Amino acid sequence: MQAFVKQNALNIVIWALLLTMPFLMNAVGGYTQLGTQVVVLGLAAMALNFLLGHTGVLSFGHAAYFGLGAYGVGLTIRYFEQSTLLGLLAGVVLGAVAAAVIGPLIVRRRGVYFAMVTIAFGQVFYFIAVRWNKVTGGDDGLTNWARHDINLGFTKITLVNEPIHFYYFALFFFAVAVAIMAAILRSPFGRVLLAIRENERRTRFLGINVNFHIWASWLISCTFMALAGALFALQNNFVDPHSLYWTQSGIFVIMCVLGGMRSFWGPLVGAAIYVVLQDYLSSVVSDYWQFFVGLVFVAVVLFFPRGFMGALRRRTAE
């Protein structure tokens, strides 16, 4: 028992915090929606880190798939079916299909060139969202839709006007997604991804199809990204085209770095820091908060490159 606790201390702390977050947030003067944002953006950052930190591939275009998930759920509920779960599924499928199609075009690129191609591809979806006014609502975003309660037959989950219920709804999907990602990383397939990160050439010489593995990792990463985007849209009952814009991609990357890319939970910690910081900054310097966000980027790169978890691990190692 003691050994179990010691080995899983970090997991236990994280889950305890996540399960009690709405109460903790209210206790320290925050609000439940802030906690939901941490969980949803944390899922997005962890999904990105699956590719960035664990496969070692520089993607700067992940906001596109986050946004596709968001538009998927919004468009489905608005035009086709008043169902939260069906919308969620549609959002995930939309993001996954787009990633699967674009993947083969980009997996041969590496390094900064991969980053440039991914970020440029992301812009297609942004312009579609902004220009296809009639369907997407254009620059004003997709409105006039909202999440619905879920009727499971034996019981009913009320999500409308119940922020705490929605928090646990989002946490459920977060838990499933994170468990799947952890299981994949522990499987032989996941070990291959780590091998690609550590030494791509050597992995190729072992007879492994590196490009296919990068494509698969990209697909997994973008699929969970779309899930996060869909949850984000459901939380706000609104889709903002800026969630697709290239600057948003950079924000997801900084979350990963801020928390620590080499740690499984790092991106979640990074997302939490970012969400709280942004909430604070936008209340203090409302007009120019983006300037300070930029300053945070520069400061992290120059003074804090290992991130929170990296620094923590270093300290405990000493």
Add this chain to the structure above:
Amino acid sequence: MTQLILFNVANGLIIGAFYALMAIGLSLIMSLSDVINFAHGGFLAVGAYLAFTLTPYVGFWGGLLLAPVLTAIIGLIVEKFLISRVYGRDPLYSLLLTFGLAFMFEDGTRWIWGAQSLPYEVPSWLMQPLSQQYFFLTGYRLFMIALVAIAVGGLFYVMSKTRLGLRIRAGTLDLETVSVLGVNVRVLRNLNFGIGIYLAGLAGVLAAGQLGLEPTIGASVIMPSFVAIIIGGLGSLTGTLLGGLLIGVASGLTGVFLPPASEAVIYVMMALVLLVRPQGLLGEEGRF
């Protein structure tokens, strides 16, 4: 109809010339330093606003001459004190650094010069249309094209005929060997960055006269510049120039037939190029 098409092709060429100026600078920096300069659009905005501020004191021509030089000096300082510190580390960090700088530049220009768009005066004789029928051919537009041609021609000359150009080209192929042969690589990268930023500043001044001054002026041209590099082929300056002009014209022509798709079309072109010729039109296979 012919006139409408001609009008849009002319417009497209001009926008394409901006993209090309930006893309060539980005490509220079990327080839030698392995850095994607996301702040490139920010430097364009700085160039444009500096020209606006200087014009009352030194006139239009003085602004045209001085603003890009001042922008390049800011670029040299930024490279020296910030960007050069992340060379040799995971490329991720340089991307995040310039990303943060892009945020700071955009809000910084908003802070200093305000969010509303500002008028930028171009001498009126330059703004006259040259012919009644082709009213869109103003002197300023031809002047811009000529200036871009001179800048690109000058750059190609520097790259192919001077020692600095030789060293930059050698550095993009094998920086370590160049360093061992006694070239100060720090200075080389610094100067190369400065050249790229000078082109961005020049594009900024020209854009100020054509598109007007807004803090978001830089953000709107940076992504098409990436596309120009990818289509033209990384490492080939001629290819990048071609890519810039090509997407400008394509975007202009699409504006005639299907206006809402005029922005998205260049990304479709990029996808096609990556599918058929992944290294880009004039790029070499295997470099990236």
